[in-house]
Amino acid sequence: MQRSTLKAWFLVHKWTSLVCTLFLLLLCLTGLPLVFWEEISHLTGADPEVEAAAPGAQPANIDVLVEKALAKYPGDVPLFFGWDDHSPSVYVNTGARPDTPPPEMHTAVLHQYTGEVLPAAQFNEGVMYxxxxxxxxxxxxxxxMLFLGAMALLFAVAIVSGLVLYGPFMRKLPFGTLRTGRSRRLAWLDLHNVLGVVTLGWAFVVGITGAINTLAGPLEQAWQAEQLGEFAARYQDRPRSAKLASLDAAVATARASEPDMVPAFVSFPGTGYSGNHHYGVFMHGDTPLTERLYRPVLIDAETGELTARPELPGYMTTLLLSQPLHFGDYGGMPLKILWALLDLLTIGVLVSGLYLWFKRGSTEARVTEIERSGLVGNGEAQA
Known part of the structure; x- marks a missing residue:
């Protein structure tokens, strides 16, 4: 590699790394416990243990469950109703108005079969939140979100530039070599490169999917404006009904329209997910992949009739598929443990990178060090 090209890649790696490192440390440190959010919630009692349904028991009427949730929070209106895929429980989000933002919502958790209101912490409170x-x-x-997304993209650029910068020279050394007999800085450089190689693919995927996830809000708004706007336009002259059709019947209609799927959650009219006149029953599959791919079924909230089953656009599918890749929550505990270990190794990459920056020399000296780094292990030059 020409020295001028090497210097250019060095500057790209230096500044992209320097700008994003502290924020990436924040993301790695906070992301580590979030990988085990479900397990931590069970251990701390935030998620209650739910008794299994009795043999032959039938789920409670959804309308009754919603009424019980509203009785817990008088004056609220229902916003979302959802099912827990891992226990016989459901949740109801309520708020003072249909467009209540998530930090201001209330949540009631109920037994899906008995209708019992379960003692559960609010999702928007506590250390994990x-x-x-x-x-x-x-x-x-x-x-x-957009700022952190930009930092994730810089991280991806830093990974690529680091691979281009150090890859050709590190190939001259046996994998895992730490030249501790030379200067301390050289040993840290080797550690930085070895950890970087180990986490390379994972860190790049997590960085890119993290950047995609930060676009969730704008992408959802675009989807609402494009697809839901088309259906909402048909009802723009119709006043919002004061009395809603049975949600239990609406869910049954949605189930019948998508017999190979199960309901994940329902949005009430006015929440932004289904217009002002419809229930949005979001169906999904039951495999690790298809459970992330939603199919909205729009049910007229006044008549209870099926209105439409719009396909999600490609950008929403990309967003939904990026989430399990980012969080590593689609392969059970073994994958979560792997995600945690790779997260810890990435923290090592970031910390060693900071050390190298604090112990830096001039740019020319650093470029010379990189040029010679693959030769020192063979005794052809001195660091």
């Missing part, structure tokens, strides 16, 4: 907000938007909403 605090870590979640730090990880997703640093408590400033969409600007914070």
């Amino acid at each position: 605090f870590l979640y907000r730090l990880h997703t938007d640093v408590f400033v909403g969409l600007p914070g």
Whole structure:
């Protein structure tokens, strides 16, 4: 590689790494416990243990469950109703108005079969929610999400530039070599490169999918404006009904329209997911892949009749598929443990990179060090 080209790649790697490293440390440190959010919630009692349904028992009427949730929060209106895929429980999100933002919502958790209101913590409270907000938007909403997305893209550029920069020279050394007999800085450089190679593919995928996830809000708004706007336009002159059709019947209609899928959650009119006149029954599959791919079924909230089953656009499918790749929650505990180990190794890459920056020399000296780094192990030059 020409020295001028090497210097250019060095500067790209240096500045992309330097700008994003502290924020990536924040994301790695907060992301580690979030990988085990479900397990931590069970251990701390935030998610209650739910008794299995009695043999032959039938699920309670959904309308009755919603009424019980509203009785817990008088004055609220229903926003979302959802099913837990791992236990016989359901949740109902309520709020003061249909467009209540998530941080202001209330959540009631009920037994799907007995209708018992279960003692569960609010999803928007507690340490895990605090870590979640730090990880997703640093408590400033969409600007914070987009900023962290930009940092994730810089991280991806830093990974690629690091591979281009150090790859040709590290091939001259046996994998895993740490030249501790030379300078301390050289040993840290080797550690940085070895950990970088181990985490290379994983870190790149997690960085790119993390950047995609930060676009969830704008992508959902685009979908609502494009597809849902088309259906909402047909009802723009119709006033919102004061009395809604049976949600239990609406879900049954959605099930009949998509017999190979199961309902994941329902959005009520006015929440932004189904217009002002429809229930949005979001169906999904039951495999690790298809459970992330939703199919909205729009049910007229006044008449209870099926209105449409729009296909999700490609950008929404990409968003939904990126989420399990980012969180590693589609392969059970073994994959979560692997994600955690790779997260810890990535923290090692970031910390060693910071050390190398603090112990830096001039740019010319650093480029010379990189040029010679693959030769030192063979005794052809001195570091």
